[in-house]
Amino acid sequence: MSAKTSIKSVPEDVVQFLYREARLQDTHAYDEWEALWEDDAIYWVPANGTDPDPETQMSFIYDNRSRISLRVKQLKTGKRHSQTPPSQLARIVSNIELLDEAGDEIRVAANTMIFECNMRGETVWATRNEYSLRRVDGTLKMIRKKVVLVNNDKPIYTLSFLV
Amino acid sequence: MNVETPISQWSRLIEPGRVHGALYSDPAIFQAELEKIWFRTWVYVGHVSEVPNRNDYVTKSIGPMPVLMVRDREGEIRLLLNRCPHRGNAVCVIEKGNRSSFTCPYHSWTFANDGRLIGYAFPDGYQGVERSDLGLAQVPRIAIHKGFVFGSMAEDGPSLEEHLGGAIRAIDQLCENSPEGEIELTAGFLRHRTKANWKFILENECDGYHPGFVHASIFSVADSKIGELYGASSIAVTRDFGNGHTEVDLRPEFRRRGEPLSWFGTTPARLPGYVAAMEAAYGREKARQIMIDGTPHTMIFPNLFIAEIQLFVIQPVAVDETIQHVTALQFKGAPDFNRRMRQQTMGSVGPAGFLLADDTEMYERNQRGLLTRNPEWLFLERGMHRERDDEDGYRIAHSTDDLPSRGIWRHYKTLMEAA
Ligand code: FES
Ligand SMILES: [Fe+2]
Numbered sequence: 001m002s003a004k005t006s007i008k009s010v011p012e013d014v015v016q017f018l019y020r021e022a023r024l025q026d027t028h029a030y031d032e033w034e035a036l037w038e039d040d041a042i043y044w045v046p047a048n049g050t051d052p053d054p055e056t057q058m059s060f061i062y063d064n065r066s067r068i069s070l071r072v073k074q075l076k077t078g079k080r081h082s083q084t085p086p087s088q089l090a091r092i093v094s095n096i097e098l099l100d101e102a103g104d105e106i107r108v109a110a111n112t113m114i115f116e117c118n119m120r121g122e123t124v125w126a127t128r129n130e131y132s133l134r135r136v137d138g139t140l141k142m143i144r145k146k147v148v149l150v151n152n153d154k155p156i157y158t159l160s161f162l163v
Numbered sequence: 164m165n166v167e168t169p170i171s172q173w174s175r176l177i178e179p180g181r182v183h184g185a186l187y188s189d190p191a192i193f194q195a196e197l198e199k200i201w202f203r204t205w206v207y208v209g210h211v212s213e214v215p216n217r218n219d220y221v222t223k224s225i226g227p228m229p230v231l232m233v234r235d236r237e238g239e240i241r242l243l244l245n246r247c248p249h250r251g252n253a254v255c256v257i258e259k260g261n262r263s264s265f266t267c268p269y270h271s272w273t274f275a276n277d278g279r280l281i282g283y284a285f286p287d288g289y290q291g292v293e294r295s296d297l298g299l300a301q302v303p304r305i306a307i308h309k310g311f312v313f314g315s316m317a318e319d320g321p322s323l324e325e326h327l328g329g330a331i332r333a334i335d336q337l338c339e340n341s342p343e344g345e346i347e348l349t350a351g352f353l354r355h356r357t358k359a360n361w362k363f364i365l366e367n368e369c370d371g372y373h374p375g376f377v378h379a380s381i382f383s384v385a386d387s388k389i390g391e392l393y394g395a396s397s398i399a400v401t402r403d404f405g406n407g408h409t410e411v412d413l414r415p416e417f418r419r420r421g422e423p424l425s426w427f428g429t430t431p432a433r434l435p436g437y438v439a440a441m442e443a444a445y446g447r448e449k450a451r452q453i454m455i456d457g458t459p460h461t462m463i464f465p466n467l468f469i470a471e472i473q474l475f476v477i478q479p480v481a482v483d484e485t486i487q488h489v490t491a492l493q494f495k496g497a498p499d500f501n502r503r504m505r506q507q508t509m510g511s512v513g514p515a516g517f518l519l520a521d522d523t524e525m526y527e528r529n530q531r532g533l534l535t536r537n538p539e540w541l542f543l544e545r546g547m548h549r550e551r552d553d554e555d556g557y558r559i560a561h562s563t564d565d566l567p568s569r570g571i572w573r574h575y576k577t578l579m580e581a582a
Binding site for chain 2: 045047048052055056057058059060061062067070071073074075077078079080081082119120153154155156157158159160163
């Protein structure tokens, strides 16, 4: 994370993008969520710390674009048992902060608090996220999303919704 | 008043073709298991590659009990119990690192990493006290096979080799797939928490009946040939090695295909570095045979599952809570292969994996199902009529049969009935 001397506010369309992504995840709008991604996408949920090397260390999720698509396809079969019935979800996205803006690309940080209710019971997840977004023909797309579960160094329950 | 002897209790709960649901849900039975299984038999603890250098350590467990696996100053692997002999504090709470001694944070007693007490604060207060009695306790027996470290809390009992019996082949077969004959665990663990009894996981590991159903979602969208290995027409077999060890032996299917690396869903052309290293190590013909057979799918009782490209460790926490620790296997000297094993492991297992999230969902539903009082029993008779002996005298049956569960429960009963 680069040290910034001036604090700039987060562009409004970026804020709206994050809220929209959250809503698509919470409502299991899989196709619309998948459409947010660019082809060079990385969807990363590390394990055992904030910044392990995903090329040598295990992550909970380390998806490229085609694996994101496979993940969505699996959810859409209706036979993904850990999402049948789907978790009921509501997440708060907050602490949105501009990290960097260069050309068409924007890096933003945000925290989320996710309430999940499924057959096991209720689980609260807390995450620190980092997004890299790209402006493409006037709309925002996601090229990288990193979700650091604050308890990612502990045993965690099944996490099969889109985090 | 309950006047049953323990023996009649276990016979009443465990029959050859069915077991009582209380075995998964009764907290008193869980406590009894800790004593009779987890603190008595050989338990897998870790792999030497997790502590490659002198003074490396990593926190591990035997059942719910925390253990430090260390390579001491002399280079010897030890299993220390992470409990200060003074008042019980943990002497180490950082998961892994490199240190030659551990200082207890409560009153500052300091232990060398071979367990000896080497210092305490304000020593004037300890006149006449024998320091050598106050070291960290150690797991009484430790044995290492090809880098796999096992511990037993029992002072005496069968050797590790006797305990493993025919299942030792799983470790050997796995290591043979490495061009240097060794595996390493260097990618870190994913830890998956489950509200279910540990034995549901133990039994599921070699249950070849469920994959076509539980994993239908991923088999239908990914082009994977795993599904057919567990179909009705599969010639793969389940095997009961005795002592609770079970496997699904997929080699008959892979030998029928006769294609190197088909077990891994790939071809020699896509892993030229690995294939060259294997041929250099074993010669062309032997390398070809190894690469056709692939790696095992074997559950070593009670907690080590070698799952082709992954290693799982089952850790019981409570009667209805278990942690699955899982990591990608890595073959020494095979970087191209290792990368693929990591990628496939991350895709398939752990809390977000395409496969394991659904298995784990099943364990939790099983556990809740036990609240239903009728029927009270779980049915394990599938394939009983077609059990037979293989050429080594181990019981085998079809890959979809309940033979592994029956073998596990037979051994479980012996352990629980033992004085
Ligand atoms: S409890 Fe460890 S020094 Fe007192
Ligand atoms: Fe499974």
